[in-house]
Amino acid sequence: MVAFSLLAALSVSAAAVSAVVAHPHPHPEGSRTRSAPLPDRWYHDEDHPVHALFRSQPTNGKRQSMPEVAWTAQYPASSPDVNDLPQAWLDALNDAKDAGKIPALPPTTYNGVDAPHYPTGIDENRNNATICAATDRVCRIPQDVWDAPDGYMGIGFDDGPTDASPTLYDFLEQQNLSSTHYMIGVYILNNWRNFQMAYDVLEADIAVHTWTHPFMTTLTDEQVLGQLGWTIQIIYDSTDGKVPRFWRPPYGDIDTRVSAIAREVFGMTAMMWNQDTEDWSMASTPPGTTLDQIHTEMTRWLTGPKSPGLIILEHELTNDTVQAFIDAYPMIGQNGWNAISQVQLNSSWTTYQDGEEDDDAFNSFITPSASSSSASESASSGSGSSAASASASDNGLTAESNSSGSTPSFVYPSLVSFGVLVGGILVLM
Ligand SMILES: [Zn+2]
Numbered sequence: 162m163v164a165f166s167l168l169a170a171l172s173v174s175a176a177a178v179s180a181v182v183a184h185p186h187p188h189p190e191g192s193r194t195r196s197a198p199l200p201d202r203w204y205h206d207e208d209h210p211v212h213a214l215f216r217s218q219p220t221n222g223k224r225q226s227m228p229e230v231a232w233t234a235q236y237p238a239s240s241p242d243v244n245d246l247p248q249a250w251l252d253a254l255n256d257a258k259d260a261g262k263i264p265a266l267p268p269t270t271y272n273g274v275d276a277p278h279y280p281t282g283i284d285e286n287r288n289n290a291t292i293c294a295a296t297d298r299v300c301r302i303p304q305d306v307w308d309a310p311d312g313y314m315g316i317g318f319d320d321g322p323t324d325a326s327p328t329l330y331d332f333l334e335q336q337n338l339s340s341t342h343y344m345i346g347v348y349i350l351n352n353w354r355n356f357q358m359a360y361d362v363l364e365a366d367i368a369v370h371t372w373t374h375p376f377m378t379t380l381t382d383e384q385v386l387g388q389l390g391w392t393i394q395i396i397y398d399s400t401d402g403k404v405p406r407f408w409r410p411p412y413g414d415i416d417t418r419v420s421a422i423a424r425e426v427f428g429m430t431a432m433m434w435n436q437d438t439e440d441w442s443m444a445s446t447p448p449g450t451t452l453d454q455i456h457t458e459m460t461r462w463l464t465g466p467k468s469p470g471l472i473i474l475e476h477e478l479t480n481d482t483v484q485a486f487i488d489a490y491p492m493i494g495q496n497g498w499n500a501i502s503q504v505q506l507n508s509s510w511t512t513y514q515d516g517e518e519d520d521d522a523f524n525s526f527i528t529p530s531a532s533s534s535s536a537s538e539s540a541s542s543g544s545g546s547s548a549a550s551a552s553a554s555d556n557g558l559t560a561e562s563n564s565s566g567s568t569p570s571f572v573y574p575s576l577v578s579f580g581v582l583v584g585g586i587l588v589l590m
Pocket of ligand 1: 370374
C-alpha cells in the first residue's frame, strides 16, 4: 500500500479568481431541460423533516458578496463541534432514532492503512446487509446509487471548489455539459468565488461532500450530523436556499448507519461510483497513477459495455485531475455515450430537495411556521407537476455484491480533517 501525500494538492488558497466570473450567462433560458432516461419527478413528502432543518443564517443567507470575518464566522473553521449543532438537527436525528430508522452501529476506527474497522465481533459482519461497509467496495446499500442507466455516463467531480476548478468550469461551459460537483464545506468557505462560478455561471449541480472530508464511518452520529448539516447550510446560504438532494462520502466510506443519517435526517441519497480513475493519486510521490494510465483506463471503460452505465470517480482537485477528464472527453461522444450530470441520471430525481427552478423556495425556509407545507407546495408548483410521494429507494436499485473494483479508494489520509483556518486560508496539518 502506497502512502500518499496530498498536502500540496489539497492546499486551498483564498485567492482563486478566474476570468470566468466575467463571462456572460452561458445558458439560454430553458437550456437545462432534462433528458434523463426515466419518467416522473421526485420530491420529499411535505412532512419530511428536512424542510424544517435549515434557516437563513444571521447575515440573511443571501449571496455572500465579501469574504468577511462576520460571514465566515457563521461556520465551523474545521471539524464541527458537536456541542454547537442546531437543535433542529439534533431533534431530527433523535426522532429518526426513535422511529428505528438509524442502525445502532458503533463508529469504526481507522489505522491509516486499510479500511476503517468495527470493534471485534462486529467487523466480521461488515459486508452483510446490517452493516454493508461500502468502503470495501463489495457491499452496496440498496438506497445508495452506484450505476448509471445503460448507455449513460454520469458526469461529476469531487473535492471542489479548488484553484483547479475554473479550468474545469471553463471546459464544461464550452462543451455545454451538465455536471455534479460534490463540494467540501471548508473549501466553499475559502473558495467562495469558485463556488459562485459553479452555481451562478456554470449552473452546475451542487452536492455535498462533507465539511472537512473525514472517513464518515469513524464518526459518532452527532459528528456525522455536523459534517453533513454544515455543508448543506453553507450551500443553502450561498444559493438562496437550495437543499442538496445528493451527497458523496469521502473515500466511499459509508455504512448503513451513516447512509441512514444522511437519508432520514437530511433527505440525501449517497451517490457512489462504479469506476475509479484514482486521479487524486497523481499528486503523490511517487505518483499512484499518471495521465497516461488514466487515459488507458478511460479508453477501456468508454469503449466497453454500456450496461450498466458509467459513474466514474473524478476530482476537480488539481490541474492534472482536470486534465485527465479533458483528455478523455472526446471518447465519450465518439463511443456513443449519453453524458449527463450524475444527479440528472434519473429524471425522477431533482438536484435540490426544494425544486430546481423555483426561486421562491427560499422564502419558504425563512419563516418557521411556513417550513414544511409551503416548501413542498412551492417545489411542486415550480416544476409544474404534483409532488410525487416516493422514497429514495425508488431508484430501482437492489442490494448486490460487487466483486469487481476491489481496489479501495480510501488509501489517502484524511488530511483535510487536520486543517485549520489561518487568516482565511486553510492550512493543512
Ligand atoms: Zn473527496
